[in-house]
Amino acid sequence: MIKFTLYSSNVTGNLSNCIYPKEVLVTDKASMIDAIKYDHVSAEFKNNYRSSANFIKADNTVLDCDNDHSDNPNDWVTVKDVATTFEDIPFVAVYSRNHMKQKGKKSPRPRFHIYFMIKEITDSNSYTNLKQKIARAFPYFDNNALDSARFIFGTSTPNIE
Secondary structure: OOOEEEEEOOOOOOOOOOEOOEEEEEOOHHHHHHHHOOOEEOOEEHHHEOOHHHEEEEEEEEEEEOOOOOOOHHHOOOHHHHHHHOOOOOEEEEEOOOOOOOEOOEOOOOOEEEEEEEEEEOOHHHHHHHHHHHHHHOOOOOHHHOOOOOEEOOOOOOOEO
């Protein structure tokens, strides 16, 4: 059973936004869609203001896979590869807004976010360390997106597994 909490903003695609006031308990596909239609975070922050210093708690962690480690399609990883690597850890996969689209000079390729359910963590450093540990186990996750205050762009056309 899936059960974790995301915090949404009221905007989409705004890099400078730091406010995430809407708490969404994710228990099914419909609640996941509600949570990710706007930019969102996987942790609760003091005064809803996203920053590592304001980290309160998280019961999930989201990691980003853009398949930018290779331009060879045979080297690209999929959600099935994540499932094989983390077979005993429940997660939800959401294809990113740039899934199978040209992004800069990179050709269209699978791009997705993985939301792992975790035991609640109440320390920013411990949360960051967990993300780093997961990225070491699956080195295709974006190493530039492992901080405790990372946000994910919302998507108006979610594709969820």
